Amino acid sequence: MNLFADIRALVLSNLDAMTKDGVLPEGLATDNVTVEPPRDAAHGDMATNAAMVLAKPARMKPRDIAEALATRLADDPRITSAEVAGPGFLNLRLAPSLWQGVIGAVLAAGADYGRSTMGQGKKVNVEYVSANPTGPLHVGHTRGAVFGDALASLLDFAGHEVTREYYINDGGAQVDVLARSVYLRYLEAHGQDVAFPDGTYPGDYLIEVGEALKAKVGDAYVDKGEQYWLTDVREYATDAMMDLIRADLAALGVKMDRFFSEKSLYDTGLIEAALADLREKGLIYEGVLEPPKGKKPEDWEPREQTLFKSTDHGDDVDRPVMKSDGAWTYFAPDIAYHFDKVQRGYDALIDVFGADHGGYVKRMKAAVSALSGGSVPLDIKLTQLVKLYKNGEPFKMSKRAGTFVTLRDVVDQVGPGVTRFHMLTRKNDAPLDFDFDKVLEQSRENPVFYVQYAHARVTSVLNKAREADVAVDDAALAAADLSKLDHEAELALAAKLAEWPRLVETAARSNEPHRIAFYLYDLAGTFHGLWNRGNDVPSLRFLQDDAATSQAKIALARACAVVIAAGLGILGVEPAKELR
DSSP states (O other): OOOHHHHHHHHHHHHHHHOOOOOSTTTTTOOTOOOEOOGGGOOSSEOHHHHHHHHHTTSHHHHHHHHHHHHTTTTTTTEEEEEEEETEEEEEEHHHHHHHHHHEEEEEEEETOOOOOOTOOEEEEEEEOOOOOOOOOOOOHHHHHHHHHHHHHHHHHHHHHEEEEEOOOSSHHHHHHHHHHHHHHHHHTTTTOOOOEEEOOOHHHHHHHHHHHHHHHHHTTTOOOOHHHHHHHHHHHHHHHHHHHHHHHHHHHOOOOEEEEEGTEEEEEEHHHHHHHHHHHHHHHEOOOOOOTTOOGGOOOOOEEEEEOOOGTTOOSOOOOOOTTTOOOHHHHHHHHHHHHHHTTOHEEEHHHGGGGGGGGHHHHHHHHHHHTTTOOOOEEEEOEEEETTTTOOOOOTHHHHHHHHHHHHHHOOOOOHHHHHHHHSSSSOOOOETTTTGGGGGTTSSHHHHHHHHHHHHHHHHHHHTTOOOSSHHHTSOOOGGOOOOHHHHHHHHHHHHHHHHHHHHHHHHHHHHHHHHHHHHHHHHHHHHHHHHHHHGGGSOSSSSSHHHOOOOOOOHHHHHHHHHHHTTTOOOSSOOO
């Protein structure tokens, strides 16, 4: 049940009737007609922009359209009033029975309430984390991991077929540096004193890897040249780091469907195939680029390179794919990787990158547009930095990692649920402050506590009702006389529940899972508001003297808990049954 969609359908059917009756001209497009919650709840339950959207193509005054539409809508029993506001907006008030019906719909659908078919089973690939396999995940990776995982769950809930994917950057020079760093720990395990040159990885996390390598090969590599061990140690170290990364992700509740190795692109013809596709489309050429902005001509050495004509697909400049010495640029394997995604038949691609990848957005979108002939959209989401605080002071730790705060540091201190929820309390492109004390605070200012407290309160009500021999299974509650819920505070909570299906589709359409966290906080606030009013108005309390009234009120509370649990499920957070 999507009440907003139902009322929009009612608006559209009346617009069709107005067209048939000659009030509106034929052929008006109604795609942009919306039915939404009004900006000010005092104005009504829902508002439509129908008159504003149709006025210009209809060559009519918006108020004239709005007034004619209002007259027709007011005749429907679901609408108690339709009032024209401002230049032609139409505010609607709905019959209480509709809000009461939402409660029954939630209980009947259970966890599937709000689940949408909007995605129509379209295949979406969400690539996220994709950290270099050179060490444990840090707090910046944590935000990207949470965002990507929640987005994947949101898209699944909205009817898409989703693949969660991790791109292993194991084809560049950084894995050679990792191998050399592990080799130093290997020598250390053999009792040698070692020093880590600048650029290597000195973190304690490699001590165990060095010791494990010793256990595997003994002294076979001791004091040997790189030509004897680099390839083997690189593979061994990369596998060890990916095991560590998988364990980090598991601690956060993230499970990937696929890991794709950059190394698999080399010497397999995949890069060549991707560039051949672009060459056939006339998008690869030999040329010389202009000096980058800020570089003086005398500081720039022009040289012929193999270039991708990315400007044909919205980029600012054409991009090199092969250097003058015949080596691939960093961009070439990225093109090949996305060519592979396109070839796998995805309908849409989403990449979740860190904020430092902002300069990569246009070129990558241009590549996918060119490779797919414009048929596969690529959305790139950048996650901004996370600043850590404890007791109001900037927070640093993890000697084990060397120089940064790890994902495990965060999860071990506050738990995966708190970590995940708080990482979604800001839009992905806004900086985020993470205070270890505040995220555990039991107050309204802590969103995760506030939402979990609402769910726990409902659980306590259900337990007390059972002790009083009131049947509170979902079937019994759905059969309750919900017409007993007629107070404005109760109907306001039901109206908030009605927003859930629309919110899911809006968030999925814009790839913005933070909207789920925002909604849950608002829903919890509405629930706590009703709970607190019960302190002064006994008739609003969930447990009443007669079982029938109790069941109706508990049905509302239970419906609230169902939606909270569904929302938390999308965010990857376990709903709390009690808080201590």
